[in-house]
Amino acid sequence: MIKIGKYIEQFINWLTHNFGPFFKTVKVGVEAMVNSVQWLLTFTPFYVVIALLAVLAWRRAGWGVGVMTLLGLGLIYGMGYWGQTMETLALILVSAVIALLIGIPLGIWAAKNSTAGKIMRPLMDFMQTMPAFVYLIPAVLFFGLGKVPGVFATIIFAMPPAVRLTTLGIKQVPEDIVEATRSFGATSRQLLFKVELPLAMPTLLAGVNQTIMMALSMVVISAMIAAGGLGEVVLKGITQLKIGLGFEGGIAVVILAIILDRITQSFGKKKQRAKH
Amino acid sequence: MPKLQIDNLTLIFGRERNTVLQLLREGKSKADILDATGCTVAVKNASFQIEKGEFFVIMGLSGSGKSSLLRCLNRLIEPTAGDILLNGTNITTLNEKELQQTRRKEISMVFQKFGLLPHRTVLENIAFGLELQGMSLPERSAKATEVVELVGLKGYEQMLPSELSGGMQQRVGLARALANGPEVLLMDEAFSALDPLIRTQMQDELLDLQEKMHKTIIFITHDLDEAIRLGDRIAIMKDGEVIQIGTPEEILTAPANDYVSSFVEKVDRKTIITASSMMDTKPTVAVFRKDGPEGSLRKMRATGLDILPAVTVDKHFLGFVYLREVLEVKKRGEPTIESVIHRDVPVAHPDTTVEQMLPFIAETDKPVAVVDPKSNKLLGLISQTSLIIETTGNQLV
Numbered sequence: 001m002i003k004i005g006k007y008i009e010q011f012i013n014w015l016t017h018n019f020g021p022f023f024k025t026v027k028v029g030v031e032a033m034v035n036s037v038q039w040l041l042t043f044t045p046f047y048v049v050i051a052l053l054a055v056l057a058w059r060r061a062g063w064g065v066g067v068m069t070l071l072g073l074g075l076i077y078g079m080g081y082w083g084q085t086m087e088t089l090a091l092i093l094v095s096a097v098i099a100l101l102i103g104i105p106l107g108i109w110a111a112k113n114s115t116a117g118k119i120m121r122p123l124m125d126f127m128q129t130m131p132a133f134v135y136l137i138p139a140v141l142f143f144g145l146g147k148v149p150g151v152f153a154t155i156i157f158a159m160p161p162a163v164r165l166t167t168l169g170i171k172q173v174p175e176d177i178v179e180a181t182r183s184f185g186a187t188s189r190q191l192l193f194k195v196e197l198p199l200a201m202p203t204l205l206a207g208v209n210q211t212i213m214m215a216l217s218m219v220v221i222s223a224m225i226a227a228g229g230l231g232e233v234v235l236k237g238i239t240q241l242k243i244g245l246g247f248e249g250g251i252a253v254v255i256l257a258i259i260l261d262r263i264t265q266s267f268g269k270k271k272q273r274a275k276h
Numbered sequence: 277m278p279k280l281q282i283d284n285l286t287l288i289f290g291r292e293r294n295t296v297l298q299l300l301r302e303g304k305s306k307a308d309i310l311d312a313t314g315c316t317v318a319v320k321n322a323s324f325q326i327e328k329g330e331f332f333v334i335m336g337l338s339g340s341g342k343s344s345l346l347r348c349l350n351r352l353i354e355p356t357a358g359d360i361l362l363n364g365t366n367i368t369t370l371n372e373k374e375l376q377q378t379r380r381k382e383i384s385m386v387f388q389k390f391g392l393l394p395h396r397t398v399l400e401n402i403a404f405g406l407e408l409q410g411m412s413l414p415e416r417s418a419k420a421t422e423v424v425e426l427v428g429l430k431g432y433e434q435m436l437p438s439e440l441s442g443g444m445q446q447r448v449g450l451a452r453a454l455a456n457g458p459e460v461l462l463m464d465e466a467f468s469a470l471d472p473l474i475r476t477q478m479q480d481e482l483l484d485l486q487e488k489m490h491k492t493i494i495f496i497t498h499d500l501d502e503a504i505r506l507g508d509r510i511a512i513m514k515d516g517e518v519i520q521i522g523t524p525e526e527i528l529t530a531p532a533n534d535y536v537s538s539f540v541e542k543v544d545r546k547t548i549i550t551a552s553s554m555m556d557t558k559p560t561v562a563v564f565r566k567d568g569p570e571g572s573l574r575k576m577r578a579t580g581l582d583i584l585p586a587v588t589v590d591k592h593f594l595g596f597v598y599l600r601e602v603l604e605v606k607k608r609g610e611p612t613i614e615s616v617i618h619r620d621v622p623v624a625h626p627d628t629t630v631e632q633m634l635p636f637i638a639e640t641d642k643p644v645a646v647v648d649p650k651s652n653k654l655l656g657l658i659s660q661t662s663l664i665i666e667t668t669g670n671q672l673v
Contacts, residue, residue, distance in 0.1 A: 180391025184405040185380035
């Protein structure tokens with residue numbers, strides 16, 4: 001019998017033993033981030049948050065989405081899950097931002113360097129297809145219970161689309177444009193920031209949207225390791241067989257998902273330019 | 277010193293470049309090398325010089341290596357061996373920074389598919405090269421605006437490339453290249469993506485621009501007609517090798533081999549072939565006052581001609597004399613042929629094209645005298661026969 005599980009276990013143990021202080025520092029940092037975002041979202045009166053999100057949705061995605069945001073968030077508040085929803089939102093935002101901060105540069109690297117691309121591809125496949133629950137185990141070993149392991153597992157699960165779609169977006173930039181840019185004496189930095197990233201932006205933003213949606217699904221799962229938020233409501237519904245509770249939590253998740261999806265998608269669409 | 281000097285430029289695609297270079301030295305063919313190593317020889321030992329202000333066209337079919345050769349000149353593709361000297365500086369040994377500077381200031385490029393930035397306006401596209409140099413927004417906008425007028429894009433400054441026709445987009449491409457103020461322009465099939473009518477128009481405008489700017493232009497095309505219209509000189513490439521370099525006329529009148537001839541056949545020669553390449557430069561002449569009727573008749577007998585051009589002792593062209601009239605003059609006992617010189621005859625200059633000489637066939641049955649436009653000296657003679665064959669010969673042969 002090949003005991004891969006045993007080796008992985010040993011490796012994780014080795015990591016926890018030797019990098020304890022490192023994990024502790026990360027934990028403190030991430031915890032502070034999540035708490036401050038959550039504090040901001042809950043300290044601000046709910047009607048202000050709802051109004052801001054509704055206006056954002058209206059400006060970016062049209063009045064229909066604006067109205068839906070208003071009604072949806074109103075319903076969540078009415079059902080009494082405002083606190084949990086903001087807790088979940090804070091987790092999503094922090095996880096997604098970190099996933100993007102790591103994922104986009106990795107995606108650029110994979111597009112520029114074929115060796116990096118070849119290594120990253122199977123790695124991304126692995127991260128994306130591994131059942132999400134599995135990440136919870138090392139997360140708990142590294143960071144204990146709570147929000148931080150939740151964020152950790154979410155980052156791993158949500159990062160692949162950001163990497164993949166950034167790579168795709170940059171590779172899709174037409175060769176003649178890249179060549180023209182180089183022919184005018186562009187440095188690689190100028191090529192990246194003035195040409196490749198702007199042209200890759202719609203694809204890249206589709207990656208951002210995907211990352212946020214995957215972060216949302218993972219954040220719910222990470223309630224199993226006491227990350228809190230709406231996931232906890234759903235989990236309680238399951239464990240105590242309270243159908244109503246489960247559905248209430250579920251509906252809140254769906255509302256949050258639709259709002260986040262519509263708003264982030266709107267950034268990926270091409271802005272219409274006024275014709276002259 | 278030539279503006280651009282290319283010495284033994286070789287470009288090989290594939291892994292075993294050193295082996296291939298060795299095989300090339302041994303004189304192996306491109307096909308053999310591909311079989312032996314799997315490497316493609318894109319450019320093989322290209323050497324030529326381009327003078328300042330010259331419009332140099334490289335012509336070849338697809339796969340001839342012409343575009344690869346062009347990309348070696350600004351090192352968009354790294355040449356495998358050989359030297360490229362720009363104003364005497366070897367481009368191939370420049371480091372990254374120096375190469376960027378050269379691309380920014382000295383060599384600009386225009387692309388077949390335009391290569392414009394779709395998210396930027398026409399003016400921003402034109403100013404792009406200047407932006408890369410780090411020029412401030414007001415300064416580069418001002419410079420770009422100057423070029424806008426030059427290429428006829430006035431009024432289009434705020435549009436996006438996608439809102440323009442192909443011809444207009446390539447004007448943007450050209451303007452972007454000119455905005456940097458380079459001395460050398462590389463044009464890669466710049467007009468090949470355009471409709472025939474627009475294409476001709478762009479060719480004319482480029483020639484007009486060139487008359488004002490005197491850039492050194494290296495223009496790639498697969499179309500010999502375009503090459504002939506534009507080029508001061510043309511290099512013809514096949515299978516990575518430059519097989520002939522010359523003026524359009526040299527290429528048409530003296531194709532280096534069958535491959536070049538096969539192209540040349542399809543070209544409308546009438547507008548390119550000039551009197552200077554058709555004329556007999558040592559015609560038999562009756563020298564006025566030196567050759568009297570007697571002398572003229574002797575020359576006619578010797579050559580079998582019944583018409584001779586009459587010139588002065590210092591070779592100024594006077595007209596033609598006819599056999600019968602010279603005989604009559606002799607009978608009348610006149611000492612010179614002066615009274616029978618037909619002075620009112622059409623003459624051509626060395627750069628007169630066949631097309632311009634067509635009316636002469638209808639007007640006269642005499643040969644056409646080619647004279648120097650300034651001194652009126654006789655340079656040569658074109659017989660009616662060669663004129664008629666040149667104008668109709670392509671269809672007959």
